[in-house]
Amino acid sequence: MSRRFKRQLVSYSFLLPWLVGFAALTIGPIATSIYLSFTDYGLMAPPEWIGLDNYVRIASDDPRFWTAMNVTFTFVVLSVPLKLIFALSIAVALNKGLRGLAVFRAIFYLPSLLGGTVAIAFLWRQIFAGDGLLNRGLEYAFGYDGPSWISNPSTALYTLVLLAIWQFGSSMIIFLAGLRQIPLDMYEAASIDGASRARQFFKITLPLLTPVIFFNAVIQTIDAFKAFTSAFVISGGEGGPIDSTLFYTLYLFQEAFVNLHIGYASALAWVLVVIIAIFTALSFLSAKYWVHYDD
Amino acid sequence: MVDLALKNIDKRFGTVDVINGVNLEINKGEFIVFVGPSGCGKSTLLRMIAGLEPISGGELTINGALMNEVPPSERGIAMVFQSYALYPHMSVYKNMAFGLETAGLPRAEIKVRVQKAADILQITHLLDRKPKALSGGQRQRVAIGRAIVREPNIFLFDEPLSNLDAELRVQTRVEIAKLHKELGATMIYVTHDQVEAMTLADRIVVLRSGNIEQCGRPLELYNKPANKFIAGFIGSPKMNFLNIDFRTSTDVNAKFSLADTRLSIPTTLQAEPGMKFSLGVRPEHISTDPKADVLLGSMAVSHVEQLGGQTVAYGQLQDGQSLIAVLEGQRAIASGDMLNVGISHQHCHLFGSDGNRLND
Numbered sequence: 152m153s154r155r156f157k158r159q160l161v162s163y164s165f166l167l168p169w170l171v172g173f174a175a176l177t178i179g180p181i182a183t184s185i186y187l188s189f190t191d192y193g194l195m196a197p198p199e200w201i202g203l204d205n206y207v208r209i210a211s212d213d214p215r216f217w218t219a220m221n222v223t224f225t226f227v228v229l230s231v232p233l234k235l236i237f238a239l240s241i242a243v244a245l246n247k248g249l250r251g252l253a254v255f256r257a258i259f260y261l262p263s264l265l266g267g268t269v270a271i272a273f274l275w276r277q278i279f280a281g282d283g284l285l286n287r288g289l290e291y292a293f294g295y296d297g298p299s300w301i302s303n304p305s306t307a308l309y310t311l312v313l314l315a316i317w318q319f320g321s322s323m324i325i326f327l328a329g330l331r332q333i334p335l336d337m338y339e340a341a342s343i344d345g346a347s348r349a350r351q352f353f354k355i356t357l358p359l360l361t362p363v364i365f366f367n368a369v370i371q372t373i374d375a376f377k378a379f380t381s382a383f384v385i386s387g388g389e390g391g392p393i394d395s396t397l398f399y400t401l402y403l404f405q406e407a408f409v410n411l412h413i414g415y416a417s418a419l420a421w422v423l424v425v426i427i428a429i430f431t432a433l434s435f436l437s438a439k440y441w442v443h444y445d446d
Numbered sequence: 447m448v449d450l451a452l453k454n455i456d457k458r459f460g461t462v463d464v465i466n467g468v469n470l471e472i473n474k475g476e477f478i479v480f481v482g483p484s485g486c487g488k489s490t491l492l493r494m495i496a497g498l499e500p501i502s503g504g505e506l507t508i509n510g511a512l513m514n515e516v517p518p519s520e521r522g523i524a525m526v527f528q529s530y531a532l533y534p535h536m537s538v539y540k541n542m543a544f545g546l547e548t549a550g551l552p553r554a555e556i557k558v559r560v561q562k563a564a565d566i567l568q569i570t571h572l573l574d575r576k577p578k579a580l581s582g583g584q585r586q587r588v589a590i591g592r593a594i595v596r597e598p599n600i601f602l603f604d605e606p607l608s609n610l611d612a613e614l615r616v617q618t619r620v621e622i623a624k625l626h627k628e629l630g631a632t633m634i635y636v637t638h639d640q641v642e643a644m645t646l647a648d649r650i651v652v653l654r655s656g657n658i659e660q661c662g663r664p665l666e667l668y669n670k671p672a673n674k675f676i677a678g679f680i681g682s683p684k685m686n687f688l689n690i691d692f693r694t695s696t697d698v699n700a701k702f703s704l705a706d707t708r709l710s711i712p713t714t715l716q717a718e719p720g721m722k723f724s725l726g727v728r729p730e731h732i733s734t735d736p737k738a739d740v741l742l743g744s745m746a747v748s749h750v751e752q753l754g755g756q757t758v759a760y761g762q763l764q765d766g767q768s769l770i771a772v773l774e775g776q777r778a779i780a781s782g783d784m785l786n787v788g789i790s791h792q793h794c795h796l797f798g799s800d801g802n803r804l805n806d
């Protein structure tokens with residue numbers, strides 16, 4: 152064996168654990184799920200090849216798929232812009248040279264660390280339940296006896312949107328870093344040009360922040376499409392009441408592990424991948440028209 | 447006619463005094479240069495005039511009106527930043543039009559003004575470009591253009607040439623001087639480069655540690671620097687300072703010794719024999735004429751630079767004090783040579799031990 156080959160062998164042997172993990176835990180399942188999506192498979196019997204049947208059924212004969220799409224798109228369309236606007240507002244406020252910035256930054260970031268956890272979803276459930284904290288507060292303050300927000304089909308989804316917005320921390324930190332990048336003399340020049348605070352924000356800050364806005368929007372959109380934990384916990388894994396919080400991933404989960412339609416669920420997963428891919432591609436195509444890159 | 451006046455202007459950052467009681471009156475149409483070493487407070491003073499930095503104490507008036515609390519856009523000023531501060535996401539046209547659009551001027555009028563400024567600066571062909579597609583010199587012009595379209599009474603420049611290469615710096619300097627003549631506006635210009643100050647200014651204001659050291663026409667500062675700091679700051683190479691000892695004085699002359707040499711300088715001076723003084727001698731005023739008014743003795747040449755038009759000799763006098771002499775023309779001098787040097791009466795600058803000028 153040449154020395155060079157030996158050296159390469161050594162480096163690859165160091166990489167081996169990761170390569171094995173990558174093959175077994177990432178590439179393997181991806182390939183398997185593609186295969187399964189073309190089969191009828193229920194864990195008990197071996198997968199049976201049925202071609203495109205799963206995909207045809209998704210498109211033509213599955214009302215719950217469309218419900219899940221509807222719920223998920225509503226969630227994405229509401230939670231992403233609202234979360235970004237909220238995160239940006241807080242970032243702008245924090246960027247005004249507040250004392251103790253580091254402390255506030257940490258406090259505001261905390262929900263993002265906690266937000267995805269089951270414990271917080273339980274807490275959220277407790278807040279918005281019929282006898283929850285919110286209603287107790289409302290009753291105490293206004294004598295108003297509120298409904299159970301999470302068991303009411305017309306409000307349940309909005310409590311989840313609210314929970315998503317509450318996890319604005321990571322977007323905010325990125326916005327804050329972006330705001331710091333804008334040179335101060337831009338604002339000085341603008342103030343000599345007579346621009347008010349509002350005009351400076353819309354004509355200087357926002358355009359110069361578009362790369363960061365774009366980044367946050369793409370990341371948050373993908374995250375929102377994949378949202379699962381909060382809906383699972385708050386609806387007890389059902390997507391209820393009456394499918395009003397049936398997130399796409401929740402429906403997928405039910406099909407796979409409750410109804411044991413593994414093949415069908417695999418097809419659902421790939422449809423979601425394609426939807427996210429199309430969304431991301433469209434975002435990048437649109438970027439040319441509104442994102443300003445200074446290079 | 448006074449355009450802008452500073453009365454006892456102070457600036458503190460926290461507990462640090464950066465500007466201490468500055469008084470200055472600037473006339474309409476004057477070109478004023480603030481010059482001084484880095485960190486002396488030039489930018490701070492300019493930014494207080496612009497309204498970008500609050501004034502800690504004293505009064506700023508423009509055209510007789512108190513300006514301390516007036517926002518920048520209402521002071522009738524325009525500013526050219528060292529970094530240019532162009533809006534990177536706007537075209538050159540938009541950059542120049544931004545202030546006018548903000549002020550709500552009609553589109554047609556904005557167009558006329560931008561075109562006119564672009565013509566003056568010869569950047570008409572760049573109007574559609576973004577700043578990132580421009581060279582340093584072109585960005586500089588756009589920054590000046592953005593100031594011109596505002597048609598301000600007072601232009602403020604903060605080291606506008608410091609990011610340009612040497613050749614472009616000289617060229618732009620000339621253009622700024624021309625622009626001043628063309629527009630007739632008051633200009634306040636900050637630089638740490640004494641050559642820019644000498645060439646551009648109607649009046650130079652020399653700042654040190656937040657105080658005005660001297661204010662006057664460029665040649666006044668060159669010919670009659672008020673103290674050793676200014677004497678050393680204005681002129682290149684730097685003025686030589688020679689330590690001399692007082693001996694005696696008459697009604698018209700003071701006599702000193704410099705090593706074995708006796709000097710007589712026309713001035714009235716009361717002092718004790720043996721007191722230390724400093725004689726300032728500009729390198730370009732040193733001559734090798736044996737009949738010079740004041741002979742400084744012989745200089746041992748240690749290094750020579752031939753610049754073609756001039757010969758620069760570095761060396762020491764008998765007592766070891768170093769001296770630089772700039773002699774006209776191409777002189778056959780080599781290191782190791784002894785050179786008898788002298789100077790005329792009018793070029794002697796006498797400073798006391800406190801650094802202040804004594805002769806006139």
Ligand SMILES: Nc1ncnc2c1ncn2[C@@H]1O[C@H](COP(=O)(O)OP(=O)(O)O)[C@@H](O)[C@H]1O
Nearest residue numbers: 459462464482483484485486487488489490491
């Ligand atoms: N925002 C600020 N906060 C604290 N100190 C400052 C600030 N700006 C300037 N200074 C200090 O004020 C002094 C003068 O600064 P500056 O006016 O920028 O000097 P120059 O332009 O003459 O180089 C410096 O010592 C600088 O450190």
Ligand SMILES: [Mg+2]
Nearest residue numbers: 488489490605
């Ligand atoms: Mg400065």
